[in-house]
Amino acid sequence: MQKKVYFLFLVILLSIVVMGCENRENTKSISENQTTNEEQSTNTNEKISSNIDSSDPLTTNQTAVPTLFIHGYGGTARSFKGMLSRFEENSWGKNELTLTVQPDGIISEIGEWKNESNNPMIQVLFADNKNNEWNQAEWIKDVLTYLKTVYQINEVNLVGHSMGGVSSFRYLVTYGNEKTLPIVTNFVAIGAPFNDFLSGNEEQSLNDLTQNGPLVSSERYKDFTTRIKQYPKMTKMLNIVGNLQDGSEGDGTVSIRSGLSIGYLMQTTEMNYREEIVTGSQASHSQLHENTQVDELVADFIWSTP
Structure with missing residues (x-):
């Protein structure tokens, strides 16, 4: 009887040991699965980063x-x-100077001009920032005269957003060929209303606009038409416009047709001209200079490796 009890005790003890081992194996298996899943997640992230990089x-x-x-x-x-x-x-570049132009043409500066090969960038500010394009063209001339006189700069690039693009173009067709001023090698207009904000061209196809110019021309555009032959032939132009693709046919402020209208004048006079349409939600007028696609277009156009 005692032997039977002892044998039964051994069987029960052995069962408990086996069950404990199975539980430990199950626990180990769950932990390994969790580790594997975490590694898979990490690997997936690495692949995504790798694709981006x-x-x-x-x-x-x-x-x-x-x-x-x-x-x-x-x-x-x-x-x-x-x-x-x-x-x-x-x-891509180094921010060197900020130049502020007063209405009388007096210029103050912040920063330090180092004359180094680091693609120096200069921000131009108009103290009277709501003045017309004619006065702004004069102030751009004042800035270039200042750079030539103070730092002996003989060559520049221009990037203008909206009215800044229009004023830069007006400078080019007015003073762009003056030999006493620095040469403008590259000019980028971003969301510039070259045919102002008038209506009447909404139904015109972009192909017809390119081939024949706008159906309705603003006074600004008519003036550019008479001055286009004065645009400096050495100045390459990139024209970037936005299209929200929401039915507005533009960036919410400037229509595609107003922005691209200058292409007709540039092409008919055989100037070095290129245009790009940026689309999507970040193609709104105020977001164009915050759009990384625009960043790359500007940098590639101005500083592309030969």
């Missing part, structure tokens, strides 16, 4: 030629602040 980053040719950034109507130092910061982060 594998895209060829834009490389730029480094020169000492400064690029001037000119804000739009009512613009401030904040207008191009984001773009200039992103350019620096990408090592």
